[in-house]
Structures are given as C-alpha cells and as structure tokens.
Amino acid sequence: MAVVRDRRQLNLRLPLPEISERRPRFPLPLPPTNLPFSSGATTAADLEKIEVIGHGNGGTVYKVQHKRTAANYALKVVHGDCDPTVRRQVLREMEILRFTDSPFVVQCHGIFQKPSGDIAILMEYMDAGTLKTLLETKGTFSEVDLAGVAGQVLNGLSYLHSHKIIHRDIKPANLLVNGNMEVKIADFGVSKIMRRMLDSCNSYVGTCAYMSPERFDPDSHGSNYDGYSGDIWSLGLTLLELYVGHFPLLPAGQKPDWATLMCAICFGEEPALPEGVSEEFRNFIECCLQKDSTKRWTAAQLLSHPFICKQSVI
Numbered sequence: 264m265a266v267v268r269d270r271r272q273l274n275l276r277l278p279l280p281e282i283s284e285r286r287p288r289f290p291l292p293l294p295p296t297n298l299p300f301s302s303g304a305t306t307a308a309d310l311e312k313i314e315v316i317g318h319g320n321g322g323t324v325y326k327v328q329h330k331r332t333a334a335n336y337a338l339k340v341v342h343g344d345c346d347p348t349v350r351r352q353v354l355r356e357m358e359i360l361r362f363t364d365s366p367f368v369v370q371c372h373g374i375f376q377k378p379s380g381d382i383a384i385l386m387e388y389m390d391a392g393t394l395k396t397l398l399e400t401k402g403t404f405s406e407v408d409l410a411g412v413a414g415q416v417l418n419g420l421s422y423l424h425s426h427k428i429i430h431r432d433i434k435p436a437n438l439l440v441n442g443n444m445e446v447k448i449a450d451f452g453v454s455k456i457m458r459r460m461l462d463s464c465n466s467y468v469g470t471c472a473y474m475s476p477e478r479f480d481p482d483s484h485g486s487n488y489d490g491y492s493g494d495i496w497s498l499g500l501t502l503l504e505l506y507v508g509h510f511p512l513l514p515a516g517q518k519p520d521w522a523t524l525m526c527a528i529c530f531g532e533e534p535a536l537p538e539g540v541s542e543e544f545r546n547f548i549e550c551c552l553q554k555d556s557t558k559r560w561t562a563a564q565l566l567s568h569p570f571i572c573k574q575s576v577i
C-alpha cells in the first residue's frame with residue numbers, strides 16, 4: 264500500500280489544457296450538418312420529447328420524435344450553464360460526431376445551439392440500449408455473440424484510429440445497440456483527435472476502471488503511450504466483462520475504488536478468461552490485454568484474428 268500511496272502523490276499533477284481548449288470559445292453559428300429531413304431546416308421545435316433515456320455527465324439524453332416524419336432520434340442536451348469541463352467535452356464530442364461517417368459509429372443528424380448556450384446533439388436512436396443494459400437484462404454473452412460484437416467495435420475503432428481519433432472511454436455503457444444487434448461506438452466526450460504526430464495523450468480522462476496500465480500509471484510505463492492501444496485494452500476488458508458477467512478485474516459485486524483499481528490494473532496479473540473457452544477466444548483476449556502496450560494488437564490486426572474471421576464465415 265505504501266507503493267500505492269507514493270504513486271498516488273506522483274500522479275497528482277493536473278493535465279495541461281489541450282491547445283485547442285485554450286482558445287476562447289464564443290457561441291458561433293454552426294455550419295449545417297447532414298440533417299435527415301427532406302425539406303427546410305430542422306429546429307428543436309420540430310422535435311417532441313418522448314422520454315429520458317439516459318443521464319450523462321452534465322447532460323440528459325432524450326428519445327425524441329420528429330413531428331412531421333414520426334421518426335425517432337436520440338437528443339443529448341447539455342445546459343449552457345454547466346461546468347466548463349463538461350462544456351469542453353460536449354464541444355469535443357460535437358467536433359468528432361460532425362466529422363465521423365461510419366456504420367460502426369453512432370450517426371449525428373444535427374447540432375443545435377441556443378443563444379442561452381444550451382447545446383443539443385441529435386443522433387440516430389439506438390433502440391436496444393447499451394451493452395451494459397443488455398448484460399443486466401439478458402445476461403452474459405456467448406462466444407458467438409461476442410465475436411459479432413468485437414468485429415463491429417473493431418471496425419469502428421479501426422475507422423476512428425485511421426482518422427487519428429482515440430476514443431478513450433470504451434466500456435459497455437458507451438457501446439449502443441439497435442434492434443438488429445448492430446453495435447455502434449458512442450460518447451466521444453473524452454476522445455481526442457491527434458492533430459500532430461507528437462501529440463501527447465496522457466491527460467487523466469475517461470473511466471478509470473477500463474483504463475490501460477500505461478494510462479493509469481504513466482510514470483511506470485514509459486512515455487511512449489500512443490492512446491490507440493489504450494482503446495484496445497478497454498475493448499478487451501469490455502468483452503471479458505460481457506463474458507463473465509461482472510467487471511473482470513475485481514470479484515463480482517466489489518465496487519472499484521481508485522487504490523483497488525491501481526493494484527488490479529497495474530500490479531495484478533494480466534486478466535484472463537476462465538476454463539472452457541475456445542483457444543481463439545482466449546488468444547484474442549490475450550492480444551487485447553497485453554500489459555505491455557507495444558505487444559497489443561492494433562484494431563486492423565485484430566480484425567483478421569481467427570476469433571473474428573471464424574465467426575464471420577459461419
């Protein structure tokens with residue numbers, strides 16, 4: 264524990280704001296986005312709130328219906344008077360969602376900004392919830408299901424990484440599902456666009472529990488952290504959780520606190536699957552959960568791993 268206490272103090276440095284975050288921000292009019300509606304500009308008044316579907320960090324996500332077309336969407340609303348950090352996160356999310364165009368990333372249909380400063384992001388509605396809620400309601404996933412999930416998330420990550428976007432918060436609650444069991448990556452609040460080759464990606468953001476060892480404790484893991492491999496660690500942990508039914512680094516039911524997570528992620532054994540799983544699945548998880556980030560496979564490499572390929576030809 265003494266070691267833990269020492270490290271904890273070493274890590275009490277606040278991350279420097281990113282360069283893009285130091286610029287003054289004014290409520291500038293936003294350029295139009297790819298609105299799905301046939302004619303005229305859609306405003307918030309064209310949408311009717313049906314119900315709250317999620318509460319996030321500083322914002323609320325509603326199921327809304329377009330009054331004229333009756334199509335359902337999700338609307339993430341963040342209030343103008345929210346914490347500056349939350350506001351930065353939503354602006355970052357907007358920046359990424361406006362740019363991304365992949366069937367494996369939740370689609371953004373429009374962004375509204377009121378003079379009051381409230382920001383709303385209109386997204387495709389994922390009607391089956393998240394992988395977290397599916398785990399809670401339907402129970403653990405089979406290997407075949409997980410190969411399908413993994414293939415889709417890897418396609419999303421491969422797309423993002425090839426565009427120099429690191430998600431940094433891959434976890435079951437940020438992977439949305441629709442009725443066709445399509446899985447899409449969502450919640451880009453703490454993501455980062457690597458604008459320059461030498462951009463550092465060490466700031467302390469995202470959900471600690473799914474953080475890779477080199478991100479949780481950069482002092483002990485060198486300065487060669489590239490962030491992309493951190494997303495792969497988080498995916499490995501997510502898949503393991505969906506298979507075993509609880510956060511895999513701790514016994515079922517134990518609430519993670521910072522020190523426990525530090526011990527489990529940085530000093531514990533590499534997390535592994537229980538007995539009885541296929542060799543492909545075990546090896547796939549090992550390729551994601553290498554403690555040494557340089558040994559982890561990339562999203563593109565994992566897409567051709569036998570665990571993914573074998574299932575896609577069945």
Ligand code: ATP
Pocket residue numbers: 316317318319320321322324337339369386387388389390392393436437439449450451452
């Ligand atoms: P958190 O801080 O808890 O991660 P957040 O503010 O970053 O939350 P999101 O993760 O984007 O917000 O959304 C919160 C919840 O709202 C999700 O976990 C999900 O249940 C629901 N949700 C978000 N977007 C959609 C969508 N497009 N379709 C259906 N449900 C959604």
Ligand code: MG
Pocket residue numbers: 319436437450
């Ligand atoms: Mg979220």
